[in-house]
Amino acid sequence: MFTLYSFILLSLVYITHSENGFLPPYISPCELSTDKFVDCVKKQIVNSLPKFTKGVPEMGVPSIDPVHLDNIEIDGNGLKLSFSEAAMHGLSKCRLTDLKVDIGKSEETFSLAFKGNLSLVAKYVVDGRILILPIQGKGDALVDAQGVEVKIDSKLVHVKDTSGEHFKLATPKYKYTIEKTTFDLKNLFNGNKQLAETTLQFANENWQQLMDELAPPAIKQIVRTVVKAINKFFSKVPIKQIVIGYKESQ
Numbered sequence: 001m002f003t004l005y006s007f008i009l010l011s012l013v014y015i016t017h018s019e020n021g022f023l024p025p026y027i028s029p030c031e032l033s034t035d036k037f038v039d040c041v042k043k044q045i046v047n048s049l050p051k052f053t054k055g056v057p058e059m060g061v062p063s064i065d066p067v068h069l070d071n072i073e074i075d076g077n078g079l080k081l082s083f084s085e086a087a088m089h090g091l092s093k094c095r096l097t098d099l100k101v102d103i104g105k106s107e108e109t110f111s112l113a114f115k116g117n118l119s120l121v122a123k124y125v126v127d128g129r130i131l132i133l134p135i136q137g138k139g140d141a142l143v144d145a146q147g148v149e150v151k152i153d154s155k156l157v158h159v160k161d162t163s164g165e166h167f168k169l170a171t172p173k174y175k176y177t178i179e180k181t182t183f184d185l186k187n188l189f190n191g192n193k194q195l196a197e198t199t200l201q202f203a204n205e206n207w208q209q210l211m212d213e214l215a216p217p218a219i220k221q222i223v224r225t226v227v228k229a230i231n232k233f234f235s236k237v238p239i240k241q242i243v244i245g246y247k248e249s250q
């Protein structure tokens with residue numbers, strides 16, 4: 001008897017989930033017909049950002065804090081620098097700084113900007129020079145980037161499956177600004193403290209030079225990861241479940 005009940009109960013739960021899709025309790029749908037629509041979407045994002053970035057296992061949305069990055073290698077201007085086993089922390093503490101949603105028209109768009117402090121923990125190998133100063137070493141690296149603002153502009157397209165129509169961010173473009181970066185590279189010059197201190201101080205005074213090389217591949221991966229997480233979410237929720245009053249195309 002018990003197993004039969006469990007079976008029926010499980011089936012019901014399964015059907016409910018597969019027909020309506022699972023929506024985390026911190027996200028409620030927004031009504032398209034009112035002029036408060038964008039404010040409502042904004043509220044959902046602000047509310048869910050700290051939790052969503054930690055992942056939604058029920059929807060297969062992975063945690064993006066930390067973001068595990070592919071190896072970053074820069075080789076130019078006389079400097080070879082690589083980071084491996086890199087993890088970027090801080091997305092869950094970023095705040096939303098801009099949001100534009102344009103839906104219900106023939107071309108739909110979704111833009112958002114977020115800002116916060118991001119820190120990169122990795123293994124580094126460096127050899128060459130920063131401007132005039134030689135730098136060489138390998139070990140643990142901590143890169144603290146403060147006031148990082150990333151703005152993503154994307155088209156919204158629709159994907160259909162058996163549960164209905166879904167949004168998908170397509171051809172996202174992005175730009176970023178960074179206020180300040182601090183590098184802490186352990187074990188520079190094989191642990192020669194005096195050389196290491198001078199060089200690190202110089203690197204930090206000229207952080208912009210280093211970040212001009214370093215930030216593009218890192219930000220590119222961050223944007224890709226964020227877009228992937230959002231699209232995973234969209235793929236699990238039909239549009240009509242998050243946007244009340246949305247007319248699906250036939």
Ligand SMILES: *[C@@H]1O[C@H](CO)[C@@H](O)[C@H](O)[C@H]1NC(C)=O
Nearest residue numbers: 093094095115116117146147
């Ligand atoms: C970012 O870091 C700076 C310097 O450590 C700090 O003053 C600021 O409050 C931090 N911002 C956030 C959003 O945590």
